[in-house]
Amino acid sequence: MAFSLFSSKNRIVNIVLNDHSIRYLELKHANPPTAQKWGERFLPPGIICDGKIADMDSLVNILDECIDEWKIQRRQIRFVVPDQLVIIRKVSVPAEIQEDEMKGYLYLELGSSIHLPFEEPIFDYYLLSQNEKTKDLLLFAAPEQYVMEYANLFSSKKLTPVAADISPLALYRLYQQLGFGKENEILFMIQFDLTSVNLCVFEGTVPVVMRPFALLFNLENWEIQRYSIGTMDIKYTGEADELVIQFEDIINEINKLMDFYRYSLNKEKNGISKFLLTGDHPMLRAVFDEMKERFEVHVEQLSVVTGSNGKSGSIPASLLLTLGLALKGVK
Structure with a gap:
């Protein structure tokens, strides 16, 4: 699954861009998943908006700096479609x-x-089931124009795109590689990031419904600090009530999607087996604790211990998506 726009080759750098960051990771080995090198850079508001490049000149300048700092010139890359x-x-x-x-x-x-809400899509599909009359497919689609903007940006910097993926599949790949996936599991994945949340329900290994939505983000309420080891520290300095309101909205969206899945997609056959909470939001632990209080369903977080090039302990939660992307094509 994911987009077969590019062919697959070896020695690949994995890059994830979203509305507030650019991150890279190189895989050392896949079992257990271990990162060799990684880095991240904060993107000021207005450069990427709702997954679309809004200020190409600024993004080009920042990407130039990242390529030099991370020493990834003339490499093959994978990237995630927002x-x-x-x-x-x-x-x-x-x-x-x-x-x-x-x-x-x-x-x-x-x-x-x-019918799709855009023209000229890039797409891929996955066969769900078939009978004598029909085949049921899961269609993955995105506007080719915006996907190619990212591909052309990388190509212009002598980075060669060889694969494009979607974030739920990349994260599930890591979840499965760590031995957590179960055959008949109904997994509700929550990617809780600084500027957006993505909700996705998996039946087994297949994502059957996905709902992304933006979060209000005011840079004045956050303190961003970069460390010399290439990671970021983000702290909230605004009013606590604003975050509480945001969290309540997210809980409501989770409940809505649970109901939609159970009554519309699943016809009340099965409920959610497990929540998987991941993402780069600095308050992720508080969200985890709140979800454990609110829901009877088991809540789990991903954590990967790695160590190389002077880095040790758990890989930052913000890099787990990039690590999952790095596992694409690994058997």
Whole structure:
């Protein structure tokens, strides 16, 4: 799954951009998942907005500095398509459509029987089930224009994109590699970041519904500090009540998606087995504690211990998505 726009090769740097940061990671080995090098850089508001590049000149300058600092010149890269650009949708096609015909058929049906909120998509699909009459597919789509803006940006800096992925799949890959995934599990993944939240429900290994939404972010309420080892420290300095309101909104969204999944998608067959909380928000531990109080469903956080090049202990939570991306294609 994910987007097959590029071919896959070796010795790849993994890069994740979102509205507030750019991060990279190189994998040392996959079992257990171990990072060899990593780094992150804060992006001021207005450079990337809702996953779309809004200030290309500033982003180019920052990327130039990151490439020099991280010493990743002329490398092959993987990157994550921002959550706000991605649509996951279940579609049915006639059973007689063969695998080698499927992409062509889907392309012809986009805009007629298959409706997306944008034109000219880049897409991939996953076969869910089939019978004598139909095949049920999970369609992953994003606007080609915005995905190619990222690809062209990297190419202009002599970085060669070889794979594009989506964040829930990258995180689930890490979750599974750590031995947590269960065959019949209904996993509710919550990516709680500084400027956005992404909710995704997995049936087994397959993400069946995803809902991203933005968080209000006022830079004046946050203190950003960069450390010499290449990581960031972000502290909230604003009014506590503002965060409480934000957290309540997120809890409401979680409840809405749980109800939608149970009553609309799952027909009340099964409920959520487990919550997986991850992300780069500085208050993630408080969210974890609050969720344990609010929900009867088990809540789990990802944590990976690594050590190399003078770095030891747990890899920062902000880098776990990048680590999951690095596992793409690893058997």
